Structure formats: structure tokens, C-alpha cells
Amino acid sequence: MKKLLNTIYITTEGAALRKDGENFVAEVDGVEKARVPFHMLASVVTFGAIHISPPLLRACAAAGITIVLLDRVGRFQARVEGPVAGNVLLRRAQYRASDAPDEIVRSLVTGKISNQRAVLMRALRDYGPEFPSDARCAIEAVVERMARIVRRVGLGNDPAEFLRGTEGEAANLYFSVFGHLLRSPDASLRFGGRSRRPPLDPVNALLSFLYTLLTHDCRSASESVGLDPAVGFLHRDRPGRPSLALDLMEELRPVLADRLALSLINRRQLREKDFEFRDGGAVFLNEEGRRTVLEAWQERKREERRHPFIEETAPLGLVPYLQAQLLARHLRGDLDAYPPWFWK
Incomplete structure (x- = not known):
């Protein structure tokens, strides 16, 4: 099984990253802040203006360590990596399957919904008596409707195009009651519906930031098993879009991202002061807010869960890699279908 290696997040603008022997070194104003051996490092994610020395770039490329460049608010800018070791036979099978993706899309949609x-049901179980009656009734109604949608998807033989519409219907239902799960005293930490590019409230800013982190992990996972991260099944091909990484993310983000967002807000680890409100309505995490989220994200990835298909316990951070491996096995013909990951 793949070892859960470290991802280093550099959030201090003006930091300098360099190579020292077989070590990654981060400095701020000439003072060393971090030192990690290359063999323990999986990737480096930087925010804003960070200096990266050419020797470090070459060393990371040679060692298979990916460097991801995000702007200061967490929007993707670039990705630096060495030669991609794709399996040509596996990728040919992936390309053929992308032309007739119905069954893989069915598995992805079933897992996501x-x-x-499950996120909504957990909230009802943990806080049901504390919800106002109208909120509780709304969540219960959505849970029931989503159960019918899952049964419809699982029992039908609908084409991918219809399944994509079903996935969108379920997402609209889910986010229509997501705001009821928030328990922050800050008036600004409310959710009025999903907004992106740019996010228009702190909750959407947090969700978008977590989805960016999860997409990075899913892209690395797909490449690690030899799949092409640009060719997906649920998400249509588009130049520059990592469609397969977005596919793998869909079934994982309710648990890895949405649940973490709820915990950070409801436990008051994030408050209004952790966000930057810009002219025009855009909202982003500020530097202190990003640090809080990144620490929680790393902790979340170390939590262990039993995988329902392989029946082994593994850290949540390895789940994208396990799912990429299962997808590769299906594409090679070793599994009759792609088994989604279900949170219990």
C-alpha cells in the first residue's frame, strides 16, 4: 500500500525554498523554518509569491515530488512535475471507457449522493433535537428524496447524460439544506447556496479552498497508478481541466471536505476574522484562516477508516489512491465494476 507521505504547505509570502543535500528547506527572512528529507515528501503546495530555487525544482522533478503553485487566495495557477510514468495499455483502456462511460458514471454518482x-443523516443524528422544527423537517425531506434518487440510479440503466443531470439534482437538494447544519454565532458565516469563481460568502470560500486541496490529491492519485488525470467520465473533457481528478473528488468531498468545513465552523475554529472580504463581493480565506484549515486538513487525512470494499483500515488521506487503484483494476478488467467509497 502506498505510504502516506507529507505534503508541505507554504503560506508565508516571500518565503524561500531551496535544496540542501537530500533535503527540502524552507526559509523566511533567512531563518530556516522547515527541513524535510525528499524521501518523506510527496508534494509542495505554495500560496502567493514564493521563491523556489532551480536546484530544488530539478530535485523535486527527479524525485517525483509535485510542486503546485496557487495564488494568495488559493486559486490554482500552475503545477510543476517531472516525467509522467503513465501505463500506455491502461490509458488506452481509459480512453475507450471514456467513450462509453455509463457504468463508471453510475458508480461515481451513487457514491457521491x-x-x-450520509452527511445529512449524521447531522440529524448528532443535532436533530437542536434543529428548529422547520429545518429538521427540510433536512429529513431531502434525505428521503436523495434515498429515492440513489435507488433510481442503482436500479436503472440510464445513460451518462441523464446520470449527470441526476447528480446535479441531488447536489441542488443537498446544498439547499446545507446551511441548516451551520452553528456559528457569526452572522456572516451563513450559507445561501453554492457560489464559485469567486465565492461570495465565507462558507463558499472555505468549501472552494478545501475542494482545491482535494483535487490536488486526486490528481496525484490518478497519476500514481498510471491514469491520465485529464480524461474523465462524469466530467466532460475540457482543455486544461483535470476531469478524472474531479471525478474521483466527487464521491470523497462530502466527507473529506464538507464535513471538515462544518467542523471548523461549528467548533468556532474559524470566525469572521479569518476571511477577507473584497470589493465586488468576493470572499477568501486570509493567511491565518488558511493556516487553520491546512492544519485541520492534515489532521483529517491521518484519521483512519475501514474501506468497505477492500476491507482494510487506512488513513483518509490514502482513500484517493485506493480509489484510483480500484478504477485502474476495473479498466484492466480485473473488476467487473468500479466500487465507489461509501462513508459509514
């Missing part, structure tokens, strides 16, 4: 529904 089931996990979204």
Missing part, C-alpha cells in the same frame, strides 16, 4: 446523504 450516498455520501452527501
Whole structure:
């Protein structure tokens, strides 16, 4: 099984990253802040203006360590990596399957909707008596409707195009009651519906930031098993879009991202002061807010869960890699279908 290696997040603008022997070194104003051996490092994610020395770039490329460049608010800019060791036979199978993706899309949609529904059910179980009656009734109604959608998807033989519409219907239902799960005293930490590019409230800013982190992990996972991260099944091909990484993310984000967002807000680890409100309505995490989220993200990835298909316990951070491996096995013909990951 793949070892859960470290991802280093550099959030201090003006930091300098360099190579020292077989070590990654981060400095701020000439003072060393971090030192990690290359063999323990999986990737480096930087925010804003960070200096990266050419020797470090070459060393990371040679060692298979990916460097991801995000702007200061967490929007993707670039990705630096060495030669991609794709399996040509596996990728040919992936390309053929992308032309007739119905069954893989069915598995992805089933996994995503089931996990979204599980998030709502967990909230009802943990806080049901504390919800206002109208909120509780709304969540219960959505849970029931999503159960019907999951049954419809699982029992039908609908084409991918219809399944994409079903996924969108379930997402609209889920986010229509997501705001009821928030328990922050800050008036600004409210959710009025999903908004992106740019996010228009702190909750959307947090969700978008977590989805960016998860997409990075899913892209690395797909490349690690030899798949092409640009060719997906649920998400249509588009130049520059990592469609397969977005596919793998869909079934995982209700648990890895949405649940973490709820915990950070409801435990008051994030408050209004952790966000930057810009002219025009855009909202982003500020530097202190990003640090809080990144620390929680790393902790979340170390939590262990039993995988329902392989029946082994593994850290949540390895789940994208396990799912990429299962998808590769299906494409090679070793599995009759792609088994989604269900949160229990």
C-alpha cells in the first residue's frame, strides 16, 4: 500500500525554498523554518509569491515530488512535475471507457449522493433535537428524496447524460439544506447556496479552498497508478481541466471536505476574522484562516477508516489512491465494476 507521505504547505509570502543535500528547506527572512528529507515528501503546495530555487525544482522533478503553485487566495495557477510514468495499455483502456462511460458514471454518482446523504443523516443524528422544527423537517425531506434518487440510479440503466443531470439534482437538494447544519454565532458565516469563481460568502470560500486541496490529491492519485488525470467520465473533457481528478473528488468531498468545513465552523475554529472580504463581493480565506484549515486538513487525512470494499483500515488521506487503484483494476478488467467509497 502506498505510504502516506507529507505534503508541505507554504503560506508565508516571500518565503524561500531551496535544496540542501537530500533535503527540502524552507526559509523566511533567512531563518530556516522547515527541513524535510525528499524521501518523506510527496508534494509542495505554495500560496502567493514564493521563491523556489532551480536546484530544488530539478530535485523535486527527479524525485517525483509535485510542486503546485496557487495564488494568495488559493486559486490554482500552475503545477510543476517531472516525467509522467503513465501505463500506455491502461490509458488506452481509459480512453475507450471514456467513450462509453455509463457504468463508471453510475458508480461515481451513487457514491457521491450516498455520501452527501450520509452527511445529512449524521447531522440529524448528532443535532436533530437542536434543529428548529422547520429545518429538521427540510433536512429529513431531502434525505428521503436523495434515498429515492440513489435507488433510481442503482436500479436503472440510464445513460451518462441523464446520470449527470441526476447528480446535479441531488447536489441542488443537498446544498439547499446545507446551511441548516451551520452553528456559528457569526452572522456572516451563513450559507445561501453554492457560489464559485469567486465565492461570495465565507462558507463558499472555505468549501472552494478545501475542494482545491482535494483535487490536488486526486490528481496525484490518478497519476500514481498510471491514469491520465485529464480524461474523465462524469466530467466532460475540457482543455486544461483535470476531469478524472474531479471525478474521483466527487464521491470523497462530502466527507473529506464538507464535513471538515462544518467542523471548523461549528467548533468556532474559524470566525469572521479569518476571511477577507473584497470589493465586488468576493470572499477568501486570509493567511491565518488558511493556516487553520491546512492544519485541520492534515489532521483529517491521518484519521483512519475501514474501506468497505477492500476491507482494510487506512488513513483518509490514502482513500484517493485506493480509489484510483480500484478504477485502474476495473479498466484492466480485473473488476467487473468500479466500487465507489461509501462513508459509514
